[in-house]
Amino acid sequence: LLFSLGTRETFGINVFKVREVSQTPAITKTPNMPFGVQGVLSLRGNIIPVISLASFVDPERGQHKFDTMIVTEFNKSTQAFLVDSVDHIIRVDWDRVRAPENMMMSGSNSSMITAITELEDGKLISILDVEQILASVIGEPRLPDIPQAQLETDQYLFFVDDSVVARKEITSVLEKMGIKFQQATNGREAWDRLQVLASRSWGEDESLHDYLKIILVDAEMPEMDGYVLTKLIKSDVRFKGIPVIMHSSLSSNANRAMGSSVGVDAYVAKFDPAVLSETLMPYLQR
Numbered sequence: 001l002l003f004s005l006g007t008r009e010t011f012g013i014n015v016f017k018v019r020e021v022s023q024t025p026a027i028t029k030t031p032n033m034p035f036g037v038q039g040v041l042s043l044r045g046n047i048i049p050v051i052s053l054a055s056f057v058d059p060e061r062g063q064h065k066f067d068t069m070i071v072t073e074f075n076k077s078t079q080a081f082l083v084d085s086v087d088h089i090i091r092v093d094w095d096r097v098r099a100p101e102n103m104m105m106s107g108s109n110s111s112m113i114t115a116i117t118e119l120e121d122g123k124l125i126s127i128l129d130v131e132q133i134l135a136s137v138i139g140e141p142r143l144p145d146i147p148q149a150q151l152e153t154d155q156y157l158f159f160v161d162d163s164v165v166a167r168k169e170i171t172s173v174l175e176k177m178g179i180k181f182q183q184a185t186n187g188r189e190a191w192d193r194l195q196v197l198a199s200r201s202w203g204e205d206e207s208l209h210d211y212l213k214i215i216l217v218d219a220e221m222p223e224m225d226g227y228v229l230t231k232l233i234k235s236d237v238r239f240k241g242i243p244v245i246m247h248s249s250l251s252s253n254a255n256r257a258m259g260s261s262v263g264v265d266a267y268v269a270k271f272d273p274a275v276l277s278e279t280l281m282p283y284l285q286r
Contacts, residue, residue, distance in 0.1 A: 011053075016252070023069075050080045050082060053128065054066070075131060075269070092117050099185060100114070112128055112133060114222070143172060143176055156179070157182075157212075166249075169271050173273050216247050245283070
């Protein structure tokens with residue numbers, strides 16, 4: 001879904017995160033609001049925060065009155081993002097979406113951009129890291145008591161996620177569980193690294209499965225999404241027996257069904273540290 005914040009730049013958000021687009025109703029101001037939150041509103045009986053995206057992307061326009069809002073649902077949370085205008089929905093294959101470091105980027109908003117794609121007319125679309133924006137508003141979840149995993153010293157987990165805040169959250173859980181890990185920032189990079197791991201020479205009665213215990217994948221990533229990555233892993237005999245768990249902010253039944261169709265062994269919604277730990281543990285103990 002393409003939208004504007006009143007500047008010449010065009011932004012995008014995965015339409016699977018969007019519940020609806022509407023005019024901005026009356027917003028109720030509340031005391032001690034976090035940075036970027038304009039207030040709250042009642043939406044069909046639920047109180048949700050109203051967040052100004054411009055506060056994170058173009059602070060000079062942070063307090064501007066925006067008449068359009070995008071109601072989103074991801075990470076088991078519902079919130080409204082204020083925008084200047086909504087353009088239209090486009091369909092873009094993930095292999096046409098690039099990580100921002102691969103593109104010419106500048107400006108203070110670069111840290112909030114998780115990917116960039118280019119339209120047929122050459123126009124660049126910046127895809128915002130709304131997970132990072134939401135985390136800065138509501139704060140990172142407090143880690144509960146998490147049991148330690150009993151792994152051999154040379155056993156590890158591999159995970160891939162394009163969001164900076166998601167990688168930080170996953171790392172904190174794995175470290176508390178005492179799990180060694182390797183990581184990647186997009187599906188293409190993950191597949192390249194996994195092939196290097198799989199091409200290693202093994203001794204008699206050894207395989208990659210003896211060392212790599214779980215592959216944890218995000219669903220939406222630039223260059224290659226988690227569905228394509230999972231399909232490649234499941235079709236490669238070298239990864240036989242290694243469970244693939246999808247960890248995504250998109251938790252609808254449709255997304256879970258898409259994960260099942262490519263062979264994921266489990267699907268866990270972002271981001272609940274206890275649930276992630278509970279999902280990983282049975283596979284680690286196999």
